[in-house]
Amino acid sequence: MTKPTREHCSLALLALLVAPFVVLGEDMPREPDYMKREHSLVRPFQGVGVILPHWDFLGNTMVTSNYIRLTPDLQSKSGALWNYSPVMTRNWEVHVGFKVHGKGTELFGDGFAIWYTKERMQTGPVFGSKDHFSGLAIILDTYSNHNGPHNHQHPYLSAMVNNGSWSYDHDRDGTHTQLAGCEVRFRNVEYETLVSIRYENDILSVSTDLENRNEWKNCFVVANVELPTGYHFGMSATTGDLSDNHDIHSFKFYDLDLNVNHDEIIRRSNIIPNAKTFEPPREHKEDPKPGMSNAKIFFILLFVVVVAAAVAIFAISYFKDRNARKRFY
Template sequence: MHLRSFTASLFSFILINLSNAQWNTKDFMKREHSLIKPYYGSGIDIPFWQFTGNTIVTPNHIRLTDDSQSKRGALWNSVPVSVRHWDLQVQFKVHGKGKDLFGDGFAIWYAKEPMVDGTIFGSKDYFQGLAIILDTYSNHNGPHNHQHPYISAMINNGSLHYDHDRDGTHTQLAGCEAKFRNMDYDTHLSVKYEGDVLTVSTDIENKAAWKECFQVKGVKLPTGYFVGLTATTGDLSDNHDIMSVRLFELDSPNNQIDEDRSNIVPSATFFEPPRDHIEDPKPSSLSGIKIFLLMLLGSIAVVACVVIGIMFYQKHQEKSRKRFY
């Protein structure tokens, strides 16, 4: 009787510990770098987070921009990330009324200087750190070999310019197409930095499973930078909604020795080969009416030339006949 009781107790103890082991992985989530609904109303501070621009806070999501022109919003974590290996998971939704024309997109940041307004989807150009850019701008700039929406990564030490007119393809580490816009459900993105390897994955098919977008080795990022999310609209627009942000601390790889990364400069050993910087064709300064008038005058000139040619030919024929009489 005592043996059965002991066995049952031991079995219950093992089950409890297995259950705790399964859920203990969530203990690695860094709450000071995470953002989980419900949120407070507009104008109320969010612990550990700051928002600027046209950002709107609702109980269920944080809207960086609404679906209207010339908007800019930002959401930044106010606590620097001290862990070296991490997985940043963002739950989001990009949607709007545009079917063929929409934009511009949003960016996820791990940057040295937070809360700095700028031209790269609402944040600073010549930044230091990592930018994951989710570009939805449907009116393509320059020659491309990919469609939009498009996810890309950029590492910057403060000296590189993001060429917005070329969608940043001259300085990106890697990228992939991802049709995350106007889904009926929320979409997810994982930015994992582990052992100097950057891996970006998506769940845009509502399968609760990650699908790798791209992976880049040889990426060196310092500790002490800030997580942020920014978005912009221009002539084209969309709603850019953030549902949640979770940052998980990862264990150090067994083959890597921990070192002080607080003062290193962001760098990467691999960049995609840059395309030739081809200038976009300049739009014509002529209005539609002027073009029509020029085409009309050109047509009249062609007709006049044909008529004159016929008249000249007829006179030439008459002179030829007179010579025979």
């Protein structure tokens, strides 16, 4: 029997050390390479005082170690979270882990948006952020009291590319300016839900993992979408008469550029956000005028009865007085 050499022992020891990691790697879900910390948020969130590394927040945003709450489940709240650094990458992918939940069972809202825009840290009417923005918005609309006639249910996920000249039509859920969209059932589930936004070679694709299966389900793919470099990522949410907790659990940014061409990165910083195709515009119908409430009808009827009674009493008194005068003479 051949006596093992020192080289054999070293190889055997190396195999024993590497084997556990190989097995572990096969079981773990694979993600894109090159996650950039300066554009990412991972738990536990460790803010120092009111400072969150690489990110700013405003409004009613609350930072905890396990989640960042953009709005609480209260009326008329708004919050936002914005990355410091401009994105100098042409091709990228982001995974956003979130949870939207609240006490409402039939009425709830309004939703939140994921932004890649020129402007940052500006409040406004579009899910807590600026209207007439320049860039990309991924909107997750939960408003359960439908704004106008639609052919989809809520919650609803849609994308909008804007060069700063268009207004988001909140009263029609943005259906006249959206690139594409799909129904997404993520509200009030017990587990974390995820959305993937991939932008590569001017193709925008959005997928979701809403069933806790560790599988991406395609929402839509749109080609010929031009987005510049140098914009900022952000997230914002708002509540109105209806409300929800809008919690962010993670934001992971992945650089998909294998060969970085700095001249190309600089050149793309000058392009204007643009999309060659949109969904066919839907017929713009006016919302039906609201009918009178039961309370309003009651007070109108009460007023009519009171007026009629007053007229009757006046008429009776008038005729009694007139008859009495006739008998006196």
